[in-house]
Amino acid sequence: MHIYKFLSLSCLSLLFSRASALYGYALIRCQFTSPHDYVYLEQIYFNKVLLGQYNSTLGKYIGYTDKGKEVADELNKSKGFLEQEKKNAEKCKSNLPQIFDLLSKTAEPSVKLRSVKAASSKHSGMLVCSAYGFYPKEIRVTWLRDGKKVTSDVTSTEELPNGNWLYQLHSHLEITPEPGEKISCMVEHASLMEPKLYDWDPMPESGVNKIAVGTAGLLLGLVLVLAGLIFYKKNKRGRELVPTN
Numbered sequence: 001m002h003i004y005k006f007l008s009l010s011c012l013s014l015l016f017s018r019a020s021a022l023y024g025y026a027l028i029r030c031q032f033t034s035p036h037d038y039v040y041l042e043q044i045y046f047n048k049v050l051l052g053q054y055n056s057t058l059g060k061y062i063g064y065t066d067k068g069k070e071v072a073d074e075l076n077k078s079k080g081f082l083e084q085e086k087k088n089a090e091k092c093k094s095n096l097p098q099i100f101d102l103l104s105k106t107a108e109p110s111v112k113l114r115s116v117k118a119a120s121s122k123h124s125g126m127l128v129c130s131a132y133g134f135y136p137k138e139i140r141v142t143w144l145r146d147g148k149k150v151t152s153d154v155t156s157t158e159e160l161p162n163g164n165w166l167y168q169l170h171s172h173l174e175i176t177p178e179p180g181e182k183i184s185c186m187v188e189h190a191s192l193m194e195p196k197l198y199d200w201d202p203m204p205e206s207g208v209n210k211i212a213v214g215t216a217g218l219l220l221g222l223v224l225v226l227a228g229l230i231f232y233k234k235n236k237r238g239r240e241l242v243p244t245n
C-alpha cells in the first residue's frame with residue numbers, strides 16, 4: 001500500500017533508505033506505438049533493478065523478483081489500485097490524438113549553400129549544403145552537376161537532433177568547378193511538395209554590385225557636396241562685391 005501512494009502521486013518518485021545506501025524509484029510511462037495503440041506502465045525499480053510493473057494491456061501488476069511478486073500479489077488484490085490504474089490508463093489514452101497530431105506535423109528545412117576550404121588536395125574546393133530545422137527526421141540531400149546526380153566525393157553527416165524535435169544535416173561535396181557548369185543541391189523532404197533545388201552561385205555578383213553601387217553613390221555624393229560648396233563660396237563672394245548703399 002505504501003508503494004501505491006507513491007505511484008499515484010507523480011511520474012517519478014524516489015524512495016530513499018537512509019540506513020543502507022539503497023534507492024528506488026517508480027516510473028510512469030505512457031507509450032504510444034501507433035495512432036490506436038498505447039500501453040500504460042507503472043514500473044518500480046530498486047537499485048536499478050525492475051521489481052515489477054503494471055501493464056495496462058494485461059490490466060494487472062506483474063512482479064519480476066521475489067519481492068516484486070509479493071508486492072504484485074498484494075496490489076492485484078486491491079480493487080482500489082486496479083481501478084485507479086484503469087483511470088490512469090484512460091488518461092494516457094486520451095492523449096493519443098494530440099500526440100499523433102503533433103507527430104504528423106512537418107517543418108520545412110531552411111537550406112544554406114556555402115563554400116569552404118577543401119579537405120583533401122584532390123579537389124580545389126568544397127561546397128557544403130546545410131539543411132536546418134526540419135521535421136520529421138527523414139530527408140534526402142543530393143548534389144547535381146548540370147542536372148546530373150553526383151555520387152563520388154560526397155560525404156554527409158547524420159540527421160543531427162537539435163533537441164527541440166528538429167534536425168539538421170550537412171552534406172559536403174569536394175569539387176573542382178569547371179567554368180560554366182551549374183552545381184545544385186537538391187533537397188527532398190516530407191514538408192516539400194516536390195524536390196527543391198538550390199543553385200550554387202560561384203561569384204555572388206550581387207555582392208560585387210552592392211559595392212559598386214555603394215562606391216558610385218559615395219562619389220556622386222562627394223561631387224555634389226563639392227559643387228555645393230563651390231557654388232556657395234562663389235555666391236557669397238559675389239554678394240560681398242556688390243556695394244551696399
Ligand SMILES: *[C@@H]1O[C@H](CO)[C@@H](O)[C@H](O)[C@H]1NC(C)=O
Nearest residue numbers: 031039041053055056057058
Ligand atoms: C505489456 O503487455 C503486453 C501483453 O502481454 C505485451 O505484449 C507488452 O510487451 C507489455 N509491455 C511491456 C513494455 O512490457
